[in-house]
Amino acid sequence: MSLVVVGSVAYDGVETPHGRVERMLGGACTYAALAASFFTQVGVVAVVGEDFEAQDAEFLASRGIDLAGLERAPGKTFFWAGVYSEDMNERTTLRTELNVFANFQPRLPAAYRRQPYLLLGNIQPGLQRAVRAQMEAVRLTGGDTMNYWIRETREELRETLKEWDVLLINDSEARMLAGCHNLRQAAQRILEMGPGTLVVKRGEYGAILFHPRGHFIAPGYLLEDVFDPTGAGDSFAGGFMGHLAGCGAGAEPGELRRAMIYGSVMGSFCCERFGVDRFRTLTRAEIDGRFQEFQSFTAF
Amino acid sequence: MSLVVVGSVAYDGVETPHGRVERMLGGACTYAALAASFFTQVGVVAVVGEDFEAQDAEFLASRGIDLAGLERAPGKTFFWAGVYSEDMNERTTLRTELNVFANFQPRLPAAYRRQPYLLLGNIQPGLQRAVRAQMEAVRLTGGDTMNYWIRETREELRETLKEWDVLLINDSEARMLAGCHNLRQAAQRILEMGPGTLVVKRGEYGAILFHPRGHFIAPGYLLEDVFDPTGAGDSFAGGFMGHLAGCGAGAEPGELRRAMIYGSVMGSFCCERFGVDRFRTLTRAEIDGRFQEFQSFTAF
Numbered sequence: 001m002s003l004v005v006v007g008s009v010a011y012d013g014v015e016t017p018h019g020r021v022e023r024m025l026g027g028a029c030t031y032a033a034l035a036a037s038f039f040t041q042v043g044v045v046a047v048v049g050e051d052f053e054a055q056d057a058e059f060l061a062s063r064g065i066d067l068a069g070l071e072r073a074p075g076k077t078f079f080w081a082g083v084y085s086e087d088m089n090e091r092t093t094l095r096t097e098l099n100v101f102a103n104f105q106p107r108l109p110a111a112y113r114r115q116p117y118l119l120l121g122n123i124q125p126g127l128q129r130a131v132r133a134q135m136e137a138v139r140l141t142g143g144d145t146m147n148y149w150i151r152e153t154r155e156e157l158r159e160t161l162k163e164w165d166v167l168l169i170n171d172s173e174a175r176m177l178a179g180c181h182n183l184r185q186a187a188q189r190i191l192e193m194g195p196g197t198l199v200v201k202r203g204e205y206g207a208i209l210f211h212p213r214g215h216f217i218a219p220g221y222l223l224e225d226v227f228d229p230t231g232a233g234d235s236f237a238g239g240f241m242g243h244l245a246g247c248g249a250g251a252e253p254g255e256l257r258r259a260m261i262y263g264s265v266m267g268s269f270c271c272e273r274f275g276v277d278r279f280r281t282l283t284r285a286e287i288d289g290r291f292q293e294f295q296s297f298t299a300f
Numbered sequence: 301m302s303l304v305v306v307g308s309v310a311y312d313g314v315e316t317p318h319g320r321v322e323r324m325l326g327g328a329c330t331y332a333a334l335a336a337s338f339f340t341q342v343g344v345v346a347v348v349g350e351d352f353e354a355q356d357a358e359f360l361a362s363r364g365i366d367l368a369g370l371e372r373a374p375g376k377t378f379f380w381a382g383v384y385s386e387d388m389n390e391r392t393t394l395r396t397e398l399n400v401f402a403n404f405q406p407r408l409p410a411a412y413r414r415q416p417y418l419l420l421g422n423i424q425p426g427l428q429r430a431v432r433a434q435m436e437a438v439r440l441t442g443g444d445t446m447n448y449w450i451r452e453t454r455e456e457l458r459e460t461l462k463e464w465d466v467l468l469i470n471d472s473e474a475r476m477l478a479g480c481h482n483l484r485q486a487a488q489r490i491l492e493m494g495p496g497t498l499v500v501k502r503g504e505y506g507a508i509l510f511h512p513r514g515h516f517i518a519p520g521y522l523l524e525d526v527f528d529p530t531g532a533g534d535s536f537a538g539g540f541m542g543h544l545a546g547c548g549a550g551a552e553p554g555e556l557r558r559a560m561i562y563g564s565v566m567g568s569f570c571c572e573r574f575g576v577d578r579f580r581t582l583t584r585a586e587i588d589g590r591f592q593e594f595q596s597f598t599a600f
Contacts, residue, residue, distance in 0.1 A: 086481070087481050181386070181387050182523075182524065182525065182526070183522060184522045184523065184524050185524060202505070205502070205505040206519070208522070214596070214597065215522065215597055216597055216598070216600070217519040217522070217597050217598060218600075219506070219517040219519055222483060222484045222508070222515065222517070223482075223484065224482065224484050224485060225482065226482070254600075257599075257600040258600055260600070261600055294600075295600075296514070297514065297515055297516055297517050298516070298517060298598055298600075299557075300516070300518075300554075300557035300558055300560070300561055300594075300595075300598075
């Protein structure tokens with residue numbers, strides 16, 4: 001194992017213009033871990049309820065994901081349901097039932113603590129900080145957050161961010177965190193808060209990597225059909241961190257750029273089927289083929 | 301001269317979060333011709349009223365733009381006024397006074413008819429067609445249109461498009477013309493209508509070039525400050541066609557890609573000052589410097 005992923009494992013109900021699924025495996029940790037598993041050995045830290053199905057644990061294990069950190073607690077697994085608009089640019093949350101996730105206290109198995117790469121999914125910043133403090137020899141920490149924590153726990157979040165190498169958030173979160181609309185100015189302010197690198201995800205428009213010496217823009221992949229965008233951002237984070245872990249990289253500019261493309265590749269595959277289904281059949285050859293496609297449609 | 305630009309020359313009133321200008325030189329033809337003038341010799345075909353100021357004609361002439369096709373008609377010049385939202389992603393039209401532009405009948409001076417490059421700004425499709433029919437040896441025709449013509453004169457527009465090499469429109473226009481939301485599918489349908497190449501402009505997110513053998517994605521330049529986005533899309537078209545005309549190119553894939561970047565460069569400079577002001581001081585060295593920047597923030 002080399003990458004520890006912390007966050008939510010959930011069941012999701014999703015409706016898009018292409019169809020509807022009442023209940024399927026989801027959660028940020030799930031998407032990120034699956035995406036990363038194509039690049040490196042992954043261990044997850046998450047909590048599920050008594051209703052978590054054996055076949056879902058088996059699927060994660062079949063991708064080589066270590067489940068020693070997957071706690072089973074009395075009660076039900078986190079459940080989320082949402083519906084996407086006709087053009088899929090907006091989604092409305094129909095239900096959020098935190099269930100066992102409400103009391104999630106991440107506990108890292110001893111073997112996890114010695115791993116060099118850590119991806120902190122979107123949970124309470126204090127918990128993210130506590131997890132990182134348990135890591136004994138972490139080389140690179142990446143983390144996500146959301147508008148709720150930016151608004152409600154701003155100071156705690158800022159303390160937490162100081163220790164991260166990479167902050168991965170979407171554009172509206174970056175604007176909110178920096179308190180400024182212009183993305184380039186917002187990025188400058190966020191880098192001054194501590195993280196050495198900022199990745200701003202822009203949905204279908206791709207992502208931008210900012211560091212003190214400049215930036216790199218990765219366009220979004222143009223899919224013929226977007227079946228379900230749920231989890232695309234988390235799959236991006238998994239591909240990004242997975243690539244760095246897989247090649248033992250730190251924050252070298254060239255490797256970060258390739259990580260951006262692998263992140264984009266994994267986010268694009270994620271959208272091709274409902275939920276995590278695309279990761280059931282995806283191959284490394286398909287991933288590398290799409291990486292090549294990115295080269296061919298961006299070179300000039 | 302090598303590039304003929306047809307369209308509106310206007311006065312604009314613009315308000316953005318950075319300030320307000322009551323009346324300044326504007327119009328699609330103006331922006332496109334100015335942007336193209338950094339790459340090639342340009343001639344304009346447009347109509348202005350008796351209120352058109354000598355200093356504005358002098359500025360265009362100072363950029364080497366041929367004004368033999370700039371007709372002066374009794375009445376007032378086309379006037380448009382609009383206000384941008386705080387984040388500049390939306391603009392509201394406050395006034396549109398077509399004035400002499402309402403009866404615009406493009407007349408090409410004899411010398412214009414032998415030129416190899418033609419850029420047809422957004423005017424009635426029948427007029428665009430009539431202009432192209434007057435060109436005797438055109439090598440490459442690019443053109444723009446808008447939602448109004450797509451809705452009101454769809455059949456005439458489709459006849460017109462058949463003769464174009466490059467259609468340059470924004471993403472919402474592409475979706476409307478194709479009748480489909482997915483951009484990749486929309487592009488496929490539009491290419492089947494006739495134009496050999498489609499350029500879809502996506503504002504701050506850049507632009508995509510589609511042709512039957514594939515596509516190329518140019519990201520938007522990340523400006524520190526957007527003063528006034530008015531004319532950015534027309535400046536893109538001018539930079540795009542200007543580059544092709546300047547190097548005597550046809551629709552070769554490599555040249556089209558570089559034209560996309562030069563278009564993006566000119567659109568980005570346009571936003572740095574109100575109206576056309578940035579083009580008063582811009583140099584070719586600055587343009588080439590920004591082209592290099594595009595290479596440095598997209599290469600991986």
